[in-house]
Amino acid sequence: MIFTVEVDVSDVMQENAYFYVDDETRCGFLIDPGAQASELLKTIARENFTIEKILLTHGHYDHIGAVNEIQRALNIPVCMGKGGKFYATDTFNNGSKFFGQGIILDDVTILDGAEIVSSANPAFKLEVIFAPGHTLDGTIYYSAKDSVAFVGDTIFFGGHGRTDLAGGSERDLMDTIRNKVFSLPDETRLLCGHGASTTVAVEKVRPWYRQMSASTSLSSKIAKISLSLVLAGL
Numbered sequence: 001m002i003f004t005v006e007v008d009v010s011d012v013m014q015e016n017a018y019f020y021v022d023d024e025t026r027c028g029f030l031i032d033p034g035a036q037a038s039e040l041l042k043t044i045a046r047e048n049f050t051i052e053k054i055l056l057t058h059g060h061y062d063h064i065g066a067v068n069e070i071q072r073a074l075n076i077p078v079c080m081g082k083g084g085k086f087y088a089t090d091t092f093n094n095g096s097k098f099f100g101q102g103i104i105l106d107d108v109t110i111l112d113g114a115e116i117v118s119s120a121n122p123a124f125k126l127e128v129i130f131a132p133g134h135t136l137d138g139t140i141y142y143s144a145k146d147s148v149a150f151v152g153d154t155i156f157f158g159g160h161g162r163t164d165l166a167g168g169s170e171r172d173l174m175d176t177i178r179n180k181v182f183s184l185p186d187e188t189r190l191l192c193g194h195g196a197s198t199t200v201a202v203e204k205v206r207p208w209y210r211q212m213s214a215s216t217s218l219s220s221k222i223a224k225i226s227l228s229l230v231l232a233g234l
């Protein structure tokens with residue numbers, strides 16, 4: 001079961017928090033609780049969910065704003081991808097400093113396995129895909145069984161995430177989109193950190209992807225030419 005809750009972050013933007021919960025056991029995971037902790041806790045109680053872990057697609061403030069309160073209430077692990085501490089421990093890097101929030105996550109688990117498995121039902125699981133670019137710690141959670149991927153801000157309906165914030169890299173994002181997102185089956189539903197969902201098939205043929213491919217391959221050629229000039233002593 002995928003249960004989407006839209007939350008308002010600092011009254012300035014919308015963000016999607018997702019519950020990914022096993023239909024049989026009602027146990028599962030909460031992905032990117034960005035704000036409105038009390039609303040999310042009410043949903044958990046109302047739906048009779050048992051949330052085993054909080055999973056973060058990345059450490060930006062608009063995806064982590066409700067983490068501390070929910071972690072305190074449920075006493076569960078908070079999982080982030082490689083590089084997550086860069087955001088968890090620094091209000092500049094996670095952006096909360098600019099919105100007067102000062103969010104620090106001091107009890108996070110950095111993922112090193114390839115899967116997140118429900119302790120209530122080992123068949124209910126998510127594959128962990130390292131997906132840098134929008135941030136250093138970008139992580140996609142994918143279920144082949146349900147044909148769904150929680151992609152955070154890597155890719156959106158009709159576009160891709162920005163790369164100009166701390167730890168962002170346009171080249172890494174292009175690699176992630178080309179080699180990780182677009183290598184998933186075409187019918188995979190992409191559940192984004194903001195806005196509507198989309199699919200691999202739809203985004204693969206959009207103009208933004210052609211433009212991004214062209215611009216990153218041009219900058220890579222320029223980088224190679226510059227390196228050749230340096231090597232030639234020019």
Ligand SMILES: [Fe+2]
Pocket residue numbers: 058060134153
């Ligand atoms: Fe973000």
